[in-house]
Amino acid sequence: MTALPQPRTEQQDETGGTAASVPPTAADARPAPDRRSLALMLLFAVVGAAVVLLAAGRTWARGEVAFQSSVLHVSATGSQTTGLPSALALVALASAVAVFAVRGNARRLVGGLLALAGAAVVAACVGAATGSAALDRRAAAAVGLSTATAGHVTHAAWPWAGAAGGVLLLLAGLLVIARGRDWPGMSSRYEAPERRRVGAGTAAAANRPDHTPADLWKALDRGEDPTA
The missing domain is CATH 1.20.140 (Butyryl-CoA Dehydrogenase, subunit A; domain 3)
Incomplete structure (x- = not known):
């Protein structure tokens, strides 16, 4: 005895094709x-x-x-x-x-x-x-x-x-x-400018690739510790 196929929950798009339904995210479920x-x-x-x-x-x-x-x-x-x-x-x-x-x-x-x-x-x-x-x-x-x-x-x-x-x-x-x-x-736009600037710099540093030797020498010239 063969099992009956489950009903599909796909939705048709404007071209007549089907698109898989997207589950609601936490942001969508959050009350306004x-x-x-x-x-x-x-x-x-x-x-x-x-x-x-x-x-x-x-x-x-x-x-x-x-x-x-x-x-x-x-x-x-x-x-x-x-x-x-x-x-x-x-x-x-x-x-x-x-x-x-x-x-x-x-x-x-x-x-x-x-x-x-x-x-x-x-x-x-x-x-x-x-x-x-x-x-x-x-x-x-x-x-x-x-x-x-x-x-x-x-x-x-x-x-x-x-x-x-x-x-x-x-x-x-x-x-x-x-x-x-x-x-x-x-909103976060009312925070102090220095705090926002530090946060932006931290995010940029996190997304930046590893330092090159030239960057290490430049850090030493500025008096910074490149190993920190």
Whole structure:
């Protein structure tokens, strides 16, 4: 009894002939980088930091303080209320850039730092949205009395805008932790020129045939050890 022939897996080419199928290589099986989530992370980080820095320069609270027979109006901006959101926004931007320079667990740590900065921005802005400590300090400085406090205090919406920016930074950090392993890293073209030059010279030397006697004499003239 004869065995049945196995089905052929060859493919026909354009001329009608057959071509043997090529097995997939490791490069073909490698998943494509998740650039969509990477772009979303960058968008969240840049927009969130920009919103926080913009809100920090705006007036967050206004009030009045009585001085003798007059009433003085006082106000406090976000940076005068607390300098934490602005500093954390810059930390978040630096963390977003550092994502491209690291991989693996180090990238997750950077994402954790970015998320922590965003959460701290939210906490600082929400705490300042209803407080009047900064305005009281401004009132005391205006009248020269440490016991003076501001009255008729009103709060603007800018602290909540800063908190929204902090939420975006938090989301950017969570994206790094969840999807950062699928993102591309920094290309070798960003390495130092000397390092690239040394690597190229090493590769050329590996591909070069054995040294001739003339090459050995030239090496001695340059003060090099040809036996090394």
